[in-house]
Amino acid sequence: MMVIISYDVSTASTGGTKRLRQVAKACEAHAQRVQNSVFEADLDYSAFLKLKAELVRIIDEKTDSLRFYYLGNHWKRRVEHIGAKKGYDPEGPIII
């Protein structure tokens, strides 16, 4: 299933920069970055729940926020890209 992960980490609050780095790192390990703080995670449900739990552990819920948009399994018809940097197709051929 595809989940769009968008986050907003307050770097003004103490430890904010470190949390921002950790959130980005956790997302990069499991998802494709499409914008600065927007990732596309094409994962099975249990893998997604693990990532989500990790992100919730990292952020400070008083100052930071996470937003998840659940696109489901038939997500390709729900995503449209216009312009540069098309981004990879998570289910496309792997070019080595």
Add this chain to the structure above:
Amino acid sequence: MMVIISYDVSTASTGGTKRLRQVAKACEAHAQRVQNSVFEADLDYSAFLKLKAELVRIIDEKTDSLRFYYLGNHWKRRVEHIGAKKGYDPEGPIII
């Protein structure tokens, strides 16, 4: 219907800062900002097409990118927010 609009405008290219301002302004007029460059647009289809055409006109497709995630009409079950700044409910009560 709800569409998530995410954009990436190259401010390094000429006119980039102006395009970024124009894209943000166009989105702010019709949608709710949830992240720096992420908006939630709860619009009917024709209003959305107008906004989309405006955004496509503004960007430079060689350097900038727009991404649209179509969540459809029953979108509330597809969006999950964790943490600060819940953001308004586009169909919720207007607090005056």
